[in-house]
Amino acid sequence: MRVDRAGTKRDGRWLGLYVLAYLVFLYLPVLLIPLFSFNDSIQAAFPLQGFTLQWYETLYGNPALSGALVNSLVIATVAASGATLCGITVSYMDLYGRSPLAATISAIARLPILIPGVIVGISLLILINLIGLGPSRIAIVLGHILVALPTTVVVMRSRFAAIPRTVREAALDLGASDWTTFRRVMLPLSLPAVLSAFMLAFLISFDEFIVVFFLAGTEPTLPLYIWSQLRFPRSLPTVMALGTVILATSFIIAGTAEILRHRGLGAKRRNPA
Amino acid sequence: MSALVAAQAPKARSSSGFRLAMLLPGALVTFLLILFALGLVLFLAFRGNDGSLLGVGLTVDNFVTVATDPLYWTVTLRSLVIAGLVTLATVATAYPVAYYLAFHAGRRRGLLLFLVTLPFWTSYLLRVFAWKIVLAYNGVLNSALIESGIWSEPTLAFLNTPAAVVVTLAHAYAPFAILPIYVALDTIPKSLLEAASDLGARPFTAFRRVVLPNSMPGVLAAALVVFVPTVGDYVTPAMVGGPASTMIGTLIQSQFGKANDWPFGAALSVCVMLVILVVVLVARNADRRFGSRT
Numbered sequence: 001m002r003v004d005r006a007g008t009k010r011d012g013r014w015l016g017l018y019v020l021a022y023l024v025f026l027y028l029p030v031l032l033i034p035l036f037s038f039n040d041s042i043q044a045a046f047p048l049q050g051f052t053l054q055w056y057e058t059l060y061g062n063p064a065l066s067g068a069l070v071n072s073l074v075i076a077t078v079a080a081s082g083a084t085l086c087g088i089t090v091s092y093m094d095l096y097g098r099s100p101l102a103a104t105i106s107a108i109a110r111l112p113i114l115i116p117g118v119i120v121g122i123s124l125l126i127l128i129n130l131i132g133l134g135p136s137r138i139a140i141v142l143g144h145i146l147v148a149l150p151t152t153v154v155v156m157r158s159r160f161a162a163i164p165r166t167v168r169e170a171a172l173d174l175g176a177s178d179w180t181t182f183r184r185v186m187l188p189l190s191l192p193a194v195l196s197a198f199m200l201a202f203l204i205s206f207d208e209f210i211v212v213f214f215l216a217g218t219e220p221t222l223p224l225y226i227w228s229q230l231r232f233p234r235s236l237p238t239v240m241a242l243g244t245v246i247l248a249t250s251f252i253i254a255g256t257a258e259i260l261r262h263r264g265l266g267a268k269r270r271n272p273a
Numbered sequence: 274m275s276a277l278v279a280a281q282a283p284k285a286r287s288s289s290g291f292r293l294a295m296l297l298p299g300a301l302v303t304f305l306l307i308l309f310a311l312g313l314v315l316f317l318a319f320r321g322n323d324g325s326l327l328g329v330g331l332t333v334d335n336f337v338t339v340a341t342d343p344l345y346w347t348v349t350l351r352s353l354v355i356a357g358l359v360t361l362a363t364v365a366t367a368y369p370v371a372y373y374l375a376f377h378a379g380r381r382r383g384l385l386l387f388l389v390t391l392p393f394w395t396s397y398l399l400r401v402f403a404w405k406i407v408l409a410y411n412g413v414l415n416s417a418l419i420e421s422g423i424w425s426e427p428t429l430a431f432l433n434t435p436a437a438v439v440v441t442l443a444h445a446y447a448p449f450a451i452l453p454i455y456v457a458l459d460t461i462p463k464s465l466l467e468a469a470s471d472l473g474a475r476p477f478t479a480f481r482r483v484v485l486p487n488s489m490p491g492v493l494a495a496a497l498v499v500f501v502p503t504v505g506d507y508v509t510p511a512m513v514g515g516p517a518s519t520m521i522g523t524l525i526q527s528q529f530g531k532a533n534d535w536p537f538g539a540a541l542s543v544c545v546m547l548v549i550l551v552v553v554l555v556a557r558n559a560d561r562r563f564g565s566r567t
Binding site: 015023026027030033043044086089090097106111113117123126142146149179203204207214226230240243246251262 | 296327374
């Protein structure tokens with residue numbers, strides 16, 4: 001038995017080293033972007049040519065860039081609101097609605113995971129042209145609600161499921177209507193998860209490229225702006241400076257969402273999904 | 274207890290207004306944006322291209338072209354091979370990480386779990402772009418190799434190859450694979466492992482006969498969530514793949530862009546969805562064989 005345990009410990013150490021190497025592989029290429037954004041050279045190559053902030057200065061006073069940024073922020077806010085609203089209602093009705101329709105909706109809402117982005121993009125492109133909307137910001141919002149929906153449904157569903165059933169039954173027994181129970185009891189109890197779902201949906205929309213490529217009209221989002229700049233070697237350092245800002249923002253928002261997701265009720269249960 | 278609850282349940286007034294309001298947003302999105310939109314793709318796939326939005330006539334010409342033109346066979350096969358390799362690489366490299374998280378991480382588990390999922394929430398475009406600057410002719414890898422004296426001249430061999438696509442996609446989708454495997458490993462009752470070791474199983478036997486089969490549902494789920502987005506990817510081939518790495522997603526995208534043959538693009542999409550359906554069914558079948566608990 002003792003031999004066994006020592007063996008497990010040794011395995012753990014080797015595995016630990018492997019995990020470390022894996023994390024390096026995961027982060028190293030991404031961290032090259034911030035590294036070279038401070039490098040005083042057009043080329044992203046070693047040796048480094050000295051420290052500079054000039055690429056960050058080029059971000060200021062660029063109307064195309066700030067237009068794309070505002071566009072992305074507006075679209076991400078609206079799409080995240082829509083996706084969170086759908087995530088809340090779909091998962092709540094799935095768990096408590098007791099109807100096959102609600103269960104079906106919940107199952108379909110998680111379906112986009114099994115559809116490649118390019119097909120989500122073209123199917124919506126056909127739809128928006130059919131209903132006369134055309135490529136536009138509203139079209140992008142619809143696309144991003146769809147892309148973020150599986151995430152918001154999964155986050156909200158695991159939170160609602162973690163609330164003891166007796167809480168809801170007590171509210172109903174004490175005479176609260178369905179609506180009051182939902183608004184005054186269930187929603188406040190899952191507020192951290194609502195915020196977390198919103199932030200994750202916001203990030204998904206803000207960074208999304210594959211679907212937006214088909215749905216954007218004349219006003220590009222930030223990833224589309226970056227894509228358009230990648231063709232010009234001279235603008236690569238600027239893209240890296242912009243990328244650094246986006247990466248830092250994403251890290252902060254994802255970190256906050258993670259903390260929120262495990263606060264309150266969820267903290268007692270280990271619930272990774 | 275549950276009988277008691279069930280007996281009380283009918284007392285709760287279920288107002289139909291509440292139900293309608295709660296079902297409406299989800300119903301609109303799922304039925305209109307998902308099912309109806311996918312139905313449109315299916316419909317369009319059987320139409321001829323006359324430049325109008327929904328095409329003309331009813332025809333299977335698009336599918337005949339896909340089936341008879343060797344170009345589409347080559348590209349489909351290439352997409353399957355690339356996506357298959359990426360899936361294999363991500364799942365195989367993610368498994369030990371998930372295993373460590375489930376059985377050895379201890380107090381560091383929360384932090385590690387956060388660290389491996391964090392890249393998932395960062396820009397896909399930027400992650401692919403990072404590989405472009407790594408692999409480019411005057412890029413990071415070449416300059417580092419020359420700087421350290423291993424190579425004397427930069428090589429073109431890295432960028433614009435199918436291998437570059439595989440590496441980049443495997444990196445971009447790596448975070449997708451860890452979580453499902455970890456969840457499957459974490460839900461294996463510890464008593465099962467103790468029973469195996471009490472009954473005299475060596476650690477490796479216990480792993481092969483107990484842990485691995487029990488984690489198969491997670492492995493299959495991980496394989497699916499990596500395979501689906503990679504098989505239809507068109508950004509990575511365009512960024513780091515060069516002309517020899519055109520994938521099926523690239524062809525679909527060009528039908529709705531430069532080539533401007535929407536019905537044919539829709540037919541290609543239907544074929545991709547069929548391929549995915551087959552993969553899902555195979556995975557589900559395998560899942561059932563392993564006696565899925567999820």
